[in-house]
Amino acid sequence: MQRLSSLAAIQSFLDETAYSDDKFYRSPAQVLLERKAHCVDGALLAAAALRRLGDPPLVLDLRAERDDDHVIAVFRRNQHWGALAKSNVVGLRYREPVYASLRELVMSYFEPYYNLEGERALRSYSDPLDLSAFDALDWERRPDAIEPVICRALDDLPHHALMTPAMIADLRPIDARSFEAGLLGANPKGLYQPAPR
Numbered sequence: 001m002q003r004l005s006s007l008a009a010i011q012s013f014l015d016e017t018a019y020s021d022d023k024f025y026r027s028p029a030q031v032l033l034e035r036k037a038h039c040v041d042g043a044l045l046a047a048a049a050l051r052r053l054g055d056p057p058l059v060l061d062l063r064a065e066r067d068d069d070h071v072i073a074v075f076r077r078n079q080h081w082g083a084l085a086k087s088n089v090v091g092l093r094y095r096e097p098v099y100a101s102l103r104e105l106v107m108s109y110f111e112p113y114y115n116l117e118g119e120r121a122l123r124s125y126s127d128p129l130d131l132s133a134f135d136a137l138d139w140e141r142r143p144d145a146i147e148p149v150i151c152r153a154l155d156d157l158p159h160h161a162l163m164t165p166a167m168i169a170d171l172r173p174i175d176a177r178s179f180e181a182g183l184l185g186a187n188p189k190g191l192y193q194p195a196p197r
Contacts, residue, residue, distance in 0.1 A: 001048070001049060001052065004049040004052070005052075005053070007053075010045075010046050010084050011046075011084050011094040013045075014037070014084065014085070014086045014093070015093065016035075017031065017086065018036045018037075018187075019036075019037070019088045019186075019187040020037055020041065020190070021038070021189035021190035024143070024147075025040055025143050025151075026041040027041075027044070027139060027141055027143045028041075028045040028049075028139075029140060031044075031045045032045070038088070038190065039068075039070050039071050039085060039092075040146065042073075042084075043059045043071040044059065044073075044139065044140075044146070046084035046086075047059050047131050048131075050073060050084070051132070055075045056130055056132065057073070057130065057131040058075065058128040058131070059071055059072065059128065059129050059154070060072060060106075060125055060126045060127065060128045060129065061155070062109060062113070062122055063124045063125065063159055064115075064122055064123060065119075066121060067113070067115040067121035067192045068192045070087065070113070071085075073085065074102070074105065074128055078097070079100075080097045080099055081095075081099045081100075081102055081104070081105040082094075082095050082096050082098070082099065083095040083105060088186050088190045089182050089183055089186055090112065090181065090182050090185070091109070091111070091182050092113060095108055102128070103160065103162075106122075106125040110162070111174075111178075112178075112182050114174045114179065114182070115192060116191060116192070116194060117194055118173035119171070119173060120174065123161065123162060123163070123168075124159040124160055124161045125159060125160055126158065127158050129150070129157060133153075134149060134150060134153075137149060
């Protein structure tokens with residue numbers, strides 16, 4: 001954890017870490033040891049590392065339709081929001097702290113957030129969750145509380161819709177070139193398989 005001493009170092013570590021297609025969660029300590037993570041594991045590791053930089057350990061949930069949700073660690077610099085993230089796809093990772101609001105930050109994920117049918121999937125985002133509320137559960141070292149407590153707390157937070165039903169109905173599929181580019185280097189086993197309509 002000591003070498004994760006900057007935003008760049010944290011994101012580089014996440015990018016170098018193998019994407020996990022496992023159905024269980026790893027604590028930040030386990031991610032450091034095993035060098036394997038999916039988005040929840042990566043967001044928790046990033047939040048723990050951010051806390052050592054003096055930031056609160058904040059994560060938020062990006063909710064999707066016919067795709068996996070995505071969890072990111074968020075932070076502020078000069079009154080602007082940025083994000084650190086582990087993802088199986090190219091466009092759902094780091095964001096520079098240049099966004100004036102959380103909604104603006106979240107909307108930067110809209111274009112690259114699509115499912116294997118080419119459908120734009122992002123629908124809403126949660127309020128930030130401060131992980132320091134769970135310090136008594138030792139979440140940085142133990143995975144026991146991640147799914148039953150932290151993931152449930154994220155799900156239970158208010159989520160803010162990004163679009164109206166009419167806007168959703170007018171969405172067009174992602175183009176083929178962007179589709180291929182976004183999946184560059186993806187672990188196929190970790191990709192959400194939408195059920196046929």
